Amino acid sequence: MPARMKRREEIKTDRMTSFTAVLKQAAEPAANEPWWFLVLPREVSESLPRRGRTSVQGRINGAPFLVTLEPDGKLSHWLKVDKRLLKAARAKAGSEVNVELVAVEQEPEPLVPEALQTLLNASPDALATWNATTTLARVDWIHWIESAKQPRTRSKRTNDAVSMLATGKGRVCCFDPSGYYARNMRAPQEVTD
Numbered sequence: 001m002p003a004r005m006k007r008r009e010e011i012k013t014d015r016m017t018s019f020t021a022v023l024k025q026a027a028e029p030a031a032n033e034p035w036w037f038l039v040l041p042r043e044v045s046e047s048l049p050r051r052g053r054t055s056v057q058g059r060i061n062g063a064p065f066l067v068t069l070e071p072d073g074k075l076s077h078w079l080k081v082d083k084r085l086l087k088a089a090r091a092k093a094g095s096e097v098n099v100e101l102v103a104v105e106q107e108p109e110p111l112v113p114e115a116l117q118t119l120l121n122a123s124p125d126a127l128a129t130w131n132a133t134t135t136l137a138r139v140d141w142i143h144w145i146e147s148a149k150q151p152r153t154r155s156k157r158t159n160d161a162v163s164m165l166a167t168g169k170g171r172v173c174c175f176d177p178s179g180y181y182a183r184n185m186r187a188p189q190e191v192t193d
Contacts (some may be wrong), residue, residue: 016058016100017044023081024190026051033060036081036093040069045076049103050136053143059103063088066104068088070141070187078187093191107135110142119162126165133170141165144172 021038027149029035038060048054048069052076059148069077079099083087090098112120122129130138141161148154161172 015048016102018098018100019044020096021099023086023091023093023095023097024188027189027191033083035083036086036091037175037188038081038099039072039096040077040079040099042074042076044101045069048077051075053096053139055104056101057104057105058099060085060097060099061089061091062098063090066108068110070185074187107139109135110139112138112147113142113158114159116145118163119158120165121160123166125168128164129165129168131168137171141172166168 019041021040023038024037026035026037034183046049048056054069055066055068056079057064059065060081063085067079069079072078079101081091089097120130130141133141140181145154145157145161148157164173
């Protein structure tokens, strides 16, 4: 799932890319709530600064958003649309929406999952490395942890991350942030009739 972010920037409309996309409902609800998504055209993804998670700001049918795009495993990205944005965009599953977006100039700090923050606070060496890394490295660490499907695997990755950070490792190893080689990074399955 896309990372939660701490701040919103003023939208730079002069550099926005515009396109239309079909809004799809995700087959698996999150916390028993439905949600929606759209897949960016590949040429739009190619214009972004990175293949992996990339934060963008823009509008869907005029409704503003600030989100982190997820890689779809096919050299493109997908964008999560929550209930609030769906309502503001006056859209529904299956409808074509107008999208304008631009990559943010500075990647926002991700909100650190509570379990990770607790372990970081308990390990001064890990916390020092965490604080010395770049925002994008922290986004990748969190993405690696949160991309695990099973709670047990997320817990193991959280512990492993803190262990690696405590040894001074600033980037997560063995992780393809583009999602192109990782089988678990793809656009969600959509609801089919």
